[in-house]
Amino acid sequence: MRYFSAVFFITFFSLQPIMAQVLSNKQSFTEADTLRGSLRPERNFDVLKYHLNVKVQPEERFISGFNTITFKAEEDLPIMQIDLFANMQVDSILYRGEKMDYDRKFDAVFVEMLPEISQSTVDSLQFFYSGNPVVAKNAPWDGGFVFDKDEEGNHFIAVAVQGTGASLWYPNKDHQSDEPEEALIEVAVPNDLMNVSNGRFIGKEVLKDGYTQWNWKVDSPINNYNIVVNIGNYVHFSDTYKDLDLDYYVLPYNLEKAKTQFEEVKVMMDCFYEKFGAYPFEKDGFKLVETPYLGMEHQSAVAYGNEYKKGYLGNDLSGTGIGLKWDFIIIHESGHEWFGNSITAKDIADMWIHEGFTTYSEAVYIECRWGKEEALEYLQGIRQSIGNTSALIGSYGVNSEGSGDMYSKGANLLNTIRSIYDDDELWWKTLKDYTETYRHCTITSQMTEEFFDKAVATDLKPVFDQYLRFSGIPVLQLKKDQDGFSYRWKADVEEFKMPVDVLIGGKELRLQATDEWQTYPGNVNLREIRVNEPEFYVNTAVVD
Incomplete structure (x- = not known):
């Protein structure tokens, strides 16, 4: 516990503002902010x-x-x-x-x-x-x-x-x-x-x-x-x-x-x-x-x-x-040469493009050297610094950033997108295409979202909206019914939908979950259902 406390302290009071001195959490803005x-x-x-x-x-x-x-x-x-x-x-x-x-x-x-x-x-x-x-x-x-x-x-x-x-x-x-x-x-x-x-x-x-x-x-x-x-x-x-x-x-x-x-x-x-x-x-x-x-x-x-x-x-x-x-x-700082220096957010409201991708580059490096399992473990570990109290995207036109969660939450969003792709060859190709397409460019969050959305059949728009523009993450709700169990997403985005992988009795299953209740047939104990948490950054709740 003492080691965890030291890490927790460093994460909250050092990492979140590092390399982003704009993390002021301002709610109102002045003429000076607009001029800048x-x-x-x-x-x-x-x-x-x-x-x-x-x-x-x-x-x-x-x-x-x-x-x-x-x-x-x-x-x-x-x-x-x-x-x-x-x-x-x-x-x-x-x-x-x-x-x-x-x-x-x-x-x-x-x-x-x-x-x-x-x-x-x-x-x-x-x-x-x-x-x-x-x-x-x-x-x-x-x-x-x-x-x-x-x-x-x-x-x-x-x-x-x-x-x-x-x-x-x-x-x-x-x-x-x-x-x-x-x-x-x-x-x-x-x-x-x-x-x-x-x-x-x-x-x-x-x-x-x-x-x-x-x-x-x-x-x-x-x-x-x-x-x-x-x-x-x-x-x-x-x-x-x-x-x-x-x-x-x-x-x-x-x-x-x-x-x-x-x-x-x-x-x-x-x-x-x-x-x-x-x-x-x-x-x-x-x-x-x-x-x-x-x-x-x-x-x-x-x-x-x-x-x-x-x-x-x-x-x-x-x-x-x-x-x-x-x-x-x-x-981390060298990762910014690709994400932040080569690809630059036009407005600092979209600084998650810098920090989310660069924090993800830490996991990419771990995967290159020690394998995907350790990379996923690292990404899970850095979730302890995520507050989920404000949106990742800030206010435009007033020199205002979003939440300090842009680091670890941004990285875990990208890892979730990779898991939605469910095709590592396509994921790595898309990521490299992104860095090469926007090399030496200033871009917007929308351009980034559209790039990754177009590469895959799944509609990623509601996923990006939820993780970038709202403070919370989606909650997969589960409930027992006569024919098996039912599931749906509880989220801020209307008509939210996102596939998610769950483990039932040790077997992995992909649920095409939406914000409407759907039923999975069979005699399943809700306590046996586990979201693949290393690959999907979501919450789970059992409801009556």
């Missing part, structure tokens, strides 16, 4: 490229620099909304060499475009800024910079802003629906430190003021919150997997541990390539970067702070022991 979360006319432009150039002063906890935003106007654009947290200073905004007038409201900056930008115009503006960014109190569970020191007293700095917003530290169009096609990231830090950002390292330049600028180039679409700085006294080592470059940046005293621990990456790639398709960002390579916080899925520069332990900081979130066989942060 909606696609207003002032956001009618497509970001093509960011050129981010910043200087980080560790002692002062101060950053300064500019972001050149190249864009294409999707409509006539008299005013542009660029997002930057209110505590950061706007130094100037240049368009075609001229300083632009602007207004600020909450965390949005409204730039008056004179002359007005016409539809389909491709252009750029340069946004200079500075200030002391928000410092995270407990990253990654809240957003902000982490200004720390390593064991040898060197500055150890990183940033994690998912949900909170990349505009916390640099100006951008801070909405998940729009990703620049490329990014140039130039970061100046004191000479005794290194900066590691996303993409490929393209060189460094020693400046005249005791600083060195480290330059990185991203050649794939990338979401705002994935663009990062990682600053420390790093050492670098590398490896390859097929044609993919693997690069690792760690603190010197952890080098030997890292060389051993990170061997799991190639084992993971074997599994994920088979089940999800090739790594989505081969042009930018794959990196693990040691950070002063637990972890985050930063594209091509995955943040790693799991202390070179198996499990989740040495704990098993499933309570089964299976979670102690592998490094949680390596597997």
